[in-house]
Amino acid sequence: MTDSKIIVALDYAEAAAANALVDRLDPTLCKLKVGKELFTAAGPAFVESLVKRDYDVFLDLKFHDIPNTVAKACQAAANLGVWMLNVHASGGIPMMVAAREGLDKIYGSQAPLLIAVTVLTSMDEATLGSLGIQRPLTEHVLALANMTQQAGLDGVVCSAQEASVLKQTLGSDFCLVTPGIRPVDANQDDQTRIVTPEAALALGAHYLVIGRPITQAPDPLVALNAIINNI
Numbered sequence: 299m300t301d302s303k304i305i306v307a308l309d310y311a312e313a314a315a316a317n318a319l320v321d322r323l324d325p326t327l328c329k330l331k332v333g334k335e336l337f338t339a340a341g342p343a344f345v346e347s348l349v350k351r352d353y354d355v356f357l358d359l360k361f362h363d364i365p366n367t368v369a370k371a372c373q374a375a376a377n378l379g380v381w382m383l384n385v386h387a388s389g390g391i392p393m394m395v396a397a398r399e400g401l402d403k404i405y406g407s408q409a410p411l412l413i414a415v416t417v418l419t420s421m422d423e424a425t426l427g428s429l430g431i432q433r434p435l436t437e438h439v440l441a442l443a444n445m446t447q448q449a450g451l452d453g454v455v456c457s458a459q460e461a462s463v464l465k466q467t468l469g470s471d472f473c474l475v476t477p478g479i480r481p482v483d484a485n486q487d488d489q490t491r492i493v494t495p496e497a498a499l500a501l502g503a504h505y506l507v508i509g510r511p512i513t514q515a516p517d518p519l520v521a522l523n524a525i526i527n528n529i
């Protein structure tokens with residue numbers, strides 16, 4: 299367990315590419331996130347290898363399914379020894395309660411942090427509208443975050459643009475994990491709701507998820523250290 303607020307998203311196609319970076323890192327420097335691409339390619343064994351190396355691992359598989367399936371998937375994820383895992387808040391309260399109960403049943407107070415994705419940071423109000431969601435984006439994020447808290451989860455994934463309103467409404471213990479982080483000179487890529495690392499922390503984010511600004515940099519370690527030195 300480290301105090302680092304930076305979670306590096308290991309969005310690589312295979313374990314060897316991810317390990318080329320991980321071998322240069324240190325668990326005191328950052329936490330690590332394994333998402334759908336790397337997990338599908340490299341599997342549970344790769345996640346366990348990071349845990350064995352003492353990294354706090356966020357397993358980002360964004361479960362969204364019927365309650366029983368999600369509860370069992372969360373248990374399987376927790377069995378890998380991860381520090382944090384996530385589901386989609388739009389799966390609804392019964393699904394999130396099942397996830398919570400599934401973890402509590404086996405792990406009790408030792409369960410990994412369980413958080414829910416509100417509105418993806420790649421989405422804007424127009425995309426939400428095209429899905430039939432007419433209320434303002436921030437209102438929708440707040441409603442999903444409220445449901446997440448009611449279901450007993452530990453926090454949410456949101457944009458840092460929503461962090462201060464969520465902190466105000468849900469309290470400072472409710473964990474805010476914010477992707478869509480871009481240093482001022484970085485490419486926006488496919489992200490819409492972006493915030494700089496410094497601003498995200500000032501707005502109340504607990505953890506910053508950062509992928510391409512680090513992984514696609516000419517030297518990822520230099521890029522990570524530059525961010526750490528700025529926050």
Ligand SMILES: O=C(O)c1cc(=O)[nH]c(=O)n1[C@@H]1O[C@H](COP(=O)(O)O)[C@@H](O)[C@H]1O
Nearest residue numbers: 307333358417418419455477507508509510
């Ligand atoms: O759950 C996530 O981690 C997540 C939620 C979200 O709303 N937006 C988002 O970008 N992510 C993840 O955060 C990472 C962001 O990567 P970069 O855009 O490269 O910094 C990716 O691995 C995404 O899958």
